Amino acid sequence: STFPQHLLPIFFFLYLLMYLFTLLGNLLIMATIWSERSLHTPMYLFLCALSISEILFTVAVTPRMLVDMLSTHHSITFVACASQMFFSFTFGFTHSFLLMIMGYDCYVGNCHPLCYNVLMGTQGCASLMFWSWAGGSVMGMMVTLIVFHLTFCGSNMIHHFACYVLPLLKLSCGRETSSVTLGVILVCVTALMGCLFLIFLSYVFIVATILRIPSAEGRHKTFSTCVSHLTVVVVHYGFASIIYLKPKGPHSMDSNTLMATTYTVFTPFLSPIIFSLRNRELKNAIKKMRLQKTLSCELLTNSLEVRNYDRRAEIMICPHKAVVRAQVCENTYTP
Template identity: 35%
Template structure:
């Protein structure tokens, strides 16, 4: 810890997930494996959508941005966590802490609104299929993505700016998984956190409830339209279109609800750490797996891409012998 006249903390100590030495290496390998799968899955999804004309539609346009957001906020968190598993002293500077908080909030808030945009896309596709190309034009999709990122940046700027104005002159030990510092830092501040708590309640509540309500309303209309479809095949196809997104929405908003909206009396540090790990590390890995395993177009395109790659590799090995 570095102090200035005993009034300002410029470094924090992160306790991390566990203090047991025998668990450090297994956890390092586990998180490294999760991060590798996350990077390969999300980056692969972005490249696959970019190179395949079959996937150039609004649905996959949003999916590529979902993969980009997952890749970014996983990369903000996991590498630092991996370093903590192999370091004896886990320090983080105040500026680094604020930067990590800012970028994490930006992408986490943006993901909630992106899932809302994807729900609207499914609503238009199922409830107004004849007007789909009109409602979901390239310009409309670009505007929606601009709003998604703007809302994420706005929420992050407000929270991080007011957090940086607080004074930290007491304890400098953050007893939390090193991904989400917001609430733990509020408890360490020796200045008034009243404004921060109001902002957390108002802006945080809005960013949680608005997307959730929008998704629920969209799927209420979608379900109503699906139930009016007479053919079993038509219903099955409509449900198949929404199933991957429903799983992603359920995992994201479910974990967020568990983490931030459970009764205070039920909170324990171990539960907080586990839910934080799931929210920040596991979800970015699951999303590309959900969409790749449950989407026929993605699986078909992936098989074609792998086939072309294998043919190129075989041709490269045959060329020297032919010559």
């Protein structure tokens, strides 16, 4: 990348903090859902899968990007570049498919509550989960094979911090380059816009159902179950729209690189914050788990203090026994 070198340490520090918080936040969500039996429901199962996809997406892109920011040797092999693109597309599309499924889960829970246990049973959830990961893998493999099937000639410098598809397509040459570029854009946009359309359709029915509830408290309680998911969807697609749909200026290469890189790190960073703060059940479960750990630490400390006190009392009451024990230990010791 041609990004100003004197700014790299600053962005390295910011991206490193967001990367670590993304890992810790998503791991905390997964541990809370795993330990709290009341959260063993389809919605939180999908949330756990969403956290896994965000961790894997972040691990696939961010560590290499952080290393390259401070390294003087900015290079990546052909195979490593293809692998990074495959995994980033796989986990990125899986993330979008899981958001779509979570929207469907909200729709069934609010619009068809009597059929929820049938539609979102164990087999149904497993099928939805499988097809989300399978669909993401297929999309990642398809886009990667299409891009790396092209012929690359001329400059081999990617004007970016990672192997993003558009900077790579600019390095390709041949008659099929323009058609492949258009095909990749259409495939990606169709898949993402299809997910967004189905999420939007789900919330149209959810809002229509909420408006039929007579009490304001009932409407608020029903809508609050989907607020965190809706916020993540708005952040995910809103940032993507700002970055990829804004007009390209004549000197916008560095700004586009910075915005795309920030989107890659910042969006997974926001998701655990949103779900932790906007989801009441998850927030209460996290507080409960912290309280249990604090109590267990206090009980362990008190237990150790009692044991030490009992030991000191035994030595004070029976000092001859302590001497005998020490002598026995010395006699049985063999160097």
